[in-house]
Amino acid sequence: MNRAERLGAVLDLLADTGQLEVEDIIVKLNVSAATARRDLDTLASQQLLTRTRGGAIGQSVAYDLPIRYKREKHAQQKRRIAEAASALVDRGAVIGLCGGTTSTAIATVLGSRADIMAASPHSSLTVVTNAINIAAQLAMRPQIKTVVTGGVVHSRSYELVGPYSDVVLGKITMDIAFIGVNGIDPVVGATVHDEREAAVNSLMARRATRAIIVADSSKIGMNAFATMGDAKLFGTLITDSGITPEQLAAFNDNGIEVIVA
Template identity: 60%
Template sequence: MKRHERMNALLELLGERGRLDVEEAATALEVSAATTRRDMDTLAEQQLLIRTRGGAVLSSVAYDLPIRYKRGHRADQKAAIAQVAARMVDRHQVVGLSGGTTTTEIARALAVRPDLAGEGPHHNLTIVTNSLNIAHELAVRPQFKIVLTGGVAHSRSYELIGPFGELVLREISLDIAFIGANGVEPEVGATVYDEAEARINRLMAERAGRSAVVADSAKLGVRCFARVGDAEVFDTLITDEGADPAMLSAFHESGLETVTASPAASGETAQD
């Protein structure tokens, strides 16, 4: 396991348990105690955890890990979701992408679609996003027109938030939007940690002819601080095959079409 992958895994463990001692973490990650201590010290320097005698606890600001530390988490599920989402996009459409690791995977899936490759008199796709990292990755592809919403950069998610972005979104129309979430429940719909992020995400979904919330199955049944919306905003939920069938039925009853993707064979999907 590479160092950055190891630290990702350490942060994930700490996020799940709230507190870890060195020996416990070393056993879980199958590394030495000395290596675990060094990793904890490095993450403490970055203020992502607080060192304690013999271990570590979550930093008070680590409720949502920076996106650079979450790329490896449930990567297969996110890649499968991304393949499903990318197939929903038609050539020359205007596509909205919120920030997040799953929507970043959607951007990557679109970037390698053969029918969207190559330059011509018109752009093959227009991407509207409030995500700095998505814009950075796609800006090198001349076949895509990249529109950034503007706003104030959020240091943890690399998303642009605030009234400047809202002004831009109110003046445009999207064909389809894919919105990430930190949690999705049948009763309240998609939720995130930050209220300003929630407003941007909801507005992006509302400006689209079709909107989908994208979330791996670990986020289903989870409720976070700020509500984005439910079936009043979204048409579809795209998740992975690990989703509880009863939970999917509850989403269907709430008015959301559900689509599941298989990490083992992302070309195979199932719909309600």
């Protein structure tokens, strides 16, 4: 386990209980006490937790996620996808993040990157999002400029949807947009369950120089209700190693680059 993976594991442990002792990290991650303390100090400096004597507590935030964000499926795969997505983001970039558990994982990884979180008089990253949970999460990080689209809150996904989102998205451009989906097919393209989410996600993708689908392999070959437009809108898919050789070939044949995390 490298350092980035270990820091993510510490946050996962903290998320389960809300409080963590150094001894818990030593036992569960098989590291020294010095390493455990350094990891907690690093995460505290990034405002991802609050240090206590002998451990840490979760960072207090002004929102609570729906249950699907707390106990989401395929968490490890999404973490790897998020790290692969982060590797494509340069310091100073402008990126788009739609709602969903994979996009939330990307926000978490970006918010823990040392180069982004380093003290600076200017923003190290700009994130445009229609997800209020992501906005609240990143609002605690002054190094990240967070732009929230307008709209009506979708109670299931915490996403802002509707025509008000068009006003903001229509006036900005982004370097990369990371779009989560409920289904991805090499011919049909990206799909989600709600047509309002599809409209916002499609516009976010069109306003970006590069639009990337982020989806674990369980979504491949699945079709949901609403499409996001032409399949060629997205030139890249980031997924996990569960993708089959046949699926990989099908995406390549349709001109879609696949990054396997």
